[in-house]
Amino acid sequence: MCASLGDALLSRGDFARIVGASHVLAPEEDDGAAHFGHDATVVRGLSGRPGLVVRPCCASEVAAVLALCWERSIPLVPRGGGTGLAGGAVPLGGEVVCSLARLRGIREFEPSLWRIFPEAGVRTRDVQRLARENGLLFPPDPGASGESLIGGNVATNAGGPHAFKYGPVGAFVTGLEAVVAPGEVIALGGAGRRDVAGYDLQSLLVGSEGTLGIITAVRLRLLPAPAAASALLSFFPSRAAGCAAVLAVLAAGVVPSALDFLDGPSLRFAAAGCPEGPPPAEAEFALLAEVDGTAAEVSSSLAELTAATAAHSIEMRSPSVKELWAWRDTVPGAVASVRGGKLSEDVSVPVERLSEALSGLDEIAARSGLPHCAWGHGADSIVHANLLLDPSAAEERSAAAAAAEEIFALAVSLGGSISGEHGVGLLKGGRLALQWPEAALRLHEEVKRAFDPRGLLNPGKKLAR
């Protein structure tokens, strides 16, 4: 499927004529190129060798790069901030890795109209900050917002805790600009919020992980920032009690902006950073909730939330919103440090099956012989299932990989998905076949062919089977 290392390299001069010689890196000569061989899955051992790295500065350069790749049958890997957790930006070997990091313009920012139009290389954190500084909110908050780029967030339809109330990144896209084969810039949607004139190719590109086109700029709608927000941290004596509390919140009709969970082992691993001191010793589950709105609304939501969960809870704390999420951000690192490594999958299930999913994970982990823990988005019911391992132990790595397959099957058997927010990338290639019927898999492949008949756009990624 892939070109040899040489194909891209032989065209180095032609790529340099497009983007400038200083923006072409060859692995042989430039130390900087190695960085483009992996993303956040490097901790799982994933890495590849780019044939060449090119760094265009604008959509028309991206189009010229793709056109040259098309002409010479050189595969291309689009790359954002390299923070992906499924290997979507990892070259198989020999591709042109096309970094979008230089597309840093804000094409339009109209705070009074609740709109921003950043290029793909703008950091997600900067979109969030610009919104905030102007009384607005860009709600999606996937991890690594300091490094991840908005184009990559759209290309993976990234989520985060606040997607429960507000939806994932794709819910905020009103238009996008993308480069499609054989090397053309197209614009879909626009500044207007409603458009049903064509098939929803925009939603198709959102989450397509660079396999259908290269997103170069995105029109985002923003929201007026809520006036207030408060956090509530509740501890539960058992997983069953915690999962019952999630259902009680929904049944009470409360809409928290986020309702994340940590299971008992996660709580113990991350105990040190817990707001107001370590979790109670008997805690086997915690809910990390945030409510937002007007001050009055926050106060009434908080009361309702407390009432809905109190019967199940053993302790409640009221950290600041900032403290709560700062602690939550320490969890993956704290868990990884226990044994030096971890394998983490992001399956999702219907919310009423969360407890079953976590019990199933216990059994799978027990068979693997590896310690495990789980956290995730409770009301959206995304489970970050983690197996702790020594990365130098090959048998542990392979036990974890086998367990991951069981975790995918478990999620699907409960009516869920193999991926709630990280995407398929390289790591989950082919697992969609567990979840979709044959006819849908065929359509998935036909859509890929419609956009990329030569299979040059991020080959080997987001494969249906």
Place this chain on the structure above:
Amino acid sequence: MCASLGDALLSRGDFARIVGASHVLAPEEDDGAAHFGHDATVVRGLSGRPGLVVRPCCASEVAAVLALCWERSIPLVPRGGGTGLAGGAVPLGGEVVCSLARLRGIREFEPSLWRIFPEAGVRTRDVQRLARENGLLFPPDPGASGESLIGGNVATNAGGPHAFKYGPVGAFVTGLEAVVAPGEVIALGGAGRRDVAGYDLQSLLVGSEGTLGIITAVRLRLLPAPAAASALLSFFPSRAAGCAAVLAVLAAGVVPSALDFLDGPSLRFAAAGCPEGPPPAEAEFALLAEVDGTAAEVSSSLAELTAATAAHSIEMRSPSVKELWAWRDTVPGAVASVRGGKLSEDVSVPVERLSEALSGLDEIAARSGLPHCAWGHGADSIVHANLLLDPSAAEERSAAAAAAEEIFALAVSLGGSISGEHGVGLLKGGRLALQWPEAALRLHEEVKRAFDPRGLLNPGKKLAR
């Protein structure tokens, strides 16, 4: 493109074996069949003759119907409630019209989990009612909710006034079941709220107007019903003042659940039903606003809304929410009755271009020699542009049709869309070419081919060019 009348009719016995003889209607013999030759565009003269009407009772019968059509190259037109405004359900002549009206089951309704799973033939009003009776809200409120079916609403991604705050129908779809060529039932998404495992084929089917597949059931998320809602009806001395008020609302960071407008002529045509008596004589624009939330939130939003618009307004009224929308629902009929007919298009523009769009409409209407008026969704900036005509006057009909083309071009020139909510159907076939670049049109057609290589699914509808 289409089969002759005979092709479908010759297979009548085979269709009867699938759905039962009493659920197959032939135009020659059954008076009831004529009804299936048109939708709400019949007032614009659109109507066709079905080759045969079939009424399957379930998804597997729909699949068998499509399989038979596929085998014999008989084109098929899926049909919901027949309330479409773009001719999407009108047969060109000779197709099998496949009514989804008998798929009336509610597969699942879990109020405490904010979910409902109706089949395509459930009336939208019944989805809204079931939600309401259980403390929940299904926000989309396209017109004709009493007759329109939820499957058709999803297949057109219908909108309505409350889409401003809540989004159109597609924003509530977490999964769907559809019959795709050559006659298979597929399920996409599910009861879980987050799934990024495959390409977003679900969003592709939403709004595809029966040209990619036949939607047979939809998993919808619901919201807890807001505790309170209030309406505000404001009148303005000029269109400019009214459009400025829309921008002032956005700039103030108020989020009304709906912010519709009526222009001066619309106000005069619909004066009789106006809450609290006819509009002030000098009113040239009105805003119909609703705010919802907790009682405290409603009261503060209403105050902010009033403050944002007061400077531009000449009079404000506080009808009940019910009165406000009951009046709004009379507008299309009142306008149509003035001269016996009207041509209405639903273009959208970026909100800051609303005033320009309405001025452009003045000029276009003046050239056509026809009286006109406009109403629509102000903050979403969808303009229902209406030309009033005598339906028996051929020259008026053709003047209106020519004006419609200018209206499409105007919307596109302002950065908008040829359709904000009605879809393309038959009426706007080919006009997407005004709006999308060549490469995107090609992808539109490739996607159609991927789903429907024989061109049998609702042929002639939603054509890109």
